[in-house]
Amino acid sequence: MSIATEAWVIFLLIGLVAGFLASLIVGGGGLIGCLLSGVIGAFVGGYLFNALGISLGIENALVVQIIHATVGAIIVTLIARLIA
Template structure:
């Protein structure tokens, strides 16, 4: 695997895990919807945590990213359901 594609694979795996965790909280969704909500949630969660100045105090960057993406995915799914 090339060095360029490795960050993308990690990003997709974080999105998939976050989407799956969000689906456990708010329910529903298949593999593709988990992946999409997790990827969009990663951006939303990162923005929200940064904009609100929230720091989790966790040293493991991977865990922090999964938490940010999961919270963002939950927000995205709830907003999508409210709009629909």
Template sequence: MSLLWFLVVGIVAGWLAGKLVKGGGFGLIGDLVVGVIGAFVGGFLFSSLGVSAGGGLIGSIIVATIGAVVLLFVVRLIKRA
């Protein structure tokens, strides 16, 4: 069941990040990939800064979304260069 929640958090975070960064949609698989990688990026950033978003599903979605937004921002900076 935890894999299912991990995938749901990834999809939601990727979708939210796509909306926040004003990019084109990535589709279900693209949103999942961006959200999952963003979860790792967000987890690393939050732990490096010593910040906690709380536990549970909402906290996980917040961390993953922030990580996905950072990931998309960096990818778009690299694409422009």
């Protein structure tokens, strides 16, 4: 497996974990719903934390990415529910 493929797999796994955690917090759907909300949430959370200048002070980059993606997935899920 190449480095680019590994990066995509890790990104999708982070999205899946974040989507699952978000579904535990706000309730949610199945595997595909968790994956989609987590992946979209990773972009949203990363952008918001960066734009607001929020630093968590955690040295483990994987944990920080999961937290950012989870917060983003929660926001994405709540906005999707407002629209629907």
